[in-house]
Amino acid sequence: MRTKVFYDLPETACYGCQACAQICPVSAISMVPDEEGFLFPQIDTDKCIECNLCEKTCPTQKSVSNPLFNAVPTNVDAAWEKDFDARLESTSGGAFYIFGKKWIEDGGVVYGADFDDKLQVCHCKAVTIEELQRQRGSKYVQxxxxxxxxxxxxxxxxxxxxxxxxxxxxxxxxxxxxKKDYPNLICIDLVCHGVPSPLIFLEHLKYVENMSGKQIVDYKFRGKERSGWRAYIKYIFKDKTVEKRFLGNDFYAYSFYRSRFNRRSCFSCGFSHAKRVGDITLSDFWNAERYSKELRKQRKYGFNMIMCNTEKGRNLYNETISKFGRIELPLQIAVDGDVRLRHAEKAPLDRDSIFQEYHTHGYEWLVNNRGPKNSIASRLTPTWVKNLIYEIKSRI
Structure with missing residues (x-):
């Protein structure tokens, strides 16, 4: 009986997409967290009928994972939502919300990432604009x-x-x-930084709750208000109070930007290139402001890189294009500005050791011993001042 989805690939190649578990006709595969908190397929050998559908469906295979759209566009857009107040609710330029809102208004549904009532990140279906609102904003966890x-x-x-x-x-x-494309399906993929451990994220929330003595009911990975984007992590507590932490002062954010807690497969990702699997690709558009005076003005509140890879993608963009401010730029600018459009990121040297230290010493020890070493002045400097300094440096 089959004991693994793959016999000739290491377990670390698994993306955790769950295609194998959900394709199994006898429900012989369950997704079980490993010691790092990532889900991996586990086969019940008593149920397995050896149909091999799991292996045939796994996107780690070259025959499956080859980009569906081999023709990449010549140009991409730097784009942002014209409605300023609505734009503040999105992590970047608001493109996902514009596309999703149009889709729901036309009678469709949107599947995207949301927090459940325990602040675990999971995909869910939005059938109303109110439900779509929950899917806005980046969720830096698998x-x-x-x-x-x-x-x-x-x-x-x-x-x-x-x-x-x-x-x-x-x-x-x-x-x-x-197994096939559907005319009523459109997929949006993200230029992904890597997916951190759900276990570590929950440990971080517990740590913040223990330190504050208050229950967290919501969490914003990149808070953006009048001070602009890339400013802070935002914790919303049950008593309606809010705590904001500058990215460099928050251990989880600090570790995320160093890829410390990412899934192992992220460091050999087969999708880190300009040939995409989505009809539309979205991301931040790093360094695009170097090529446009208008983008230098817009940078503070974020803009998206929008890459249309198929006719379906282009049609949806054209139907919503009046909602955007936009500037067309060569694709190569996006590729040059984001390593993940060229190749997978290398694993940091402390990636394995920091998980070992977590299991040995606990999360609080990591915060105290492996976090940012900020000066007292840095810790006391208001977020808006740090954001202003960041903006000035970026324009020099």
Missing amino acids: SNLSGILKAVRTDLKAGIKVLFSGTPCQVAGLRAFL
Whole structure:
């Protein structure tokens, strides 16, 4: 009986997309967290009928994971939502929300990442604009896709228009699971920095709650208000108080930008290039302001890189284009500005040791011994001042 999805690949190659578990016709595969908190497939050998569908569906295979769209566009857009107040609610330029809102207004549904009532990140279906609001903003932790691929297939077969947003490996997993394209499906993939451990994220929330003595009910990974983007992490507590931490002062954010807690497969990601698996690709547009005076003005509040990879993607963008401020730029500017459009990121030297230290000493020890070493002056400097300094430096 089969004991592994793959016999000739290391377990570390698994993306955790769950395509194998949800394609299994006898439900012989369950997703089980490892000691680092990442989900991996586990096969019940008593149920397995050795149909090999799991292996045939896995996007780690070259025959499955090859980009579906080999023709890359010549140009991309730096784009931002014209509605300023609405733009403040998004981590970057607001493109995902504009696309999702249009999709729902036209009778469709949107699948994307959201927090559940325990602040775990999972994919869910939005059928109203209010539900879509919950999917706005970056979630820097791996999202759980339990049951979602099956739900998408059910909606598609019922003729419902589906917009699915996720990391490239999640989009590839969905497409591999579906086995064919659907005219009523559009996929948006993200230029992904890597997915951190859900276990470590929950440990971080517990740590903040213990230190504050208050319950966290919401969390913003990159708070953006009048002070602009890239400013702070935002904790919203049950008593309606709010705590803001500058990115460099927050241990989880500090570690995220150093890829310390990323899934191992992120460091050999087969989707870190300009040939994409989504109909539309979205990301921050790093360094684009160097090429446009207007983008230097817009940078403070964020703008997206929008890459349309298919006719379906271009059609959706054209239907919503009046909602955007936009500047067209060569694709190469986006590629030059983001290493993940060229190749996978290398694992940091302390990636394995920091997990070992977590299991040995606990999360609080990591915060105290492996966090940013900020001066007293840095800790006391208001967030808006740090943001202003950041903006001045970026323009020099």
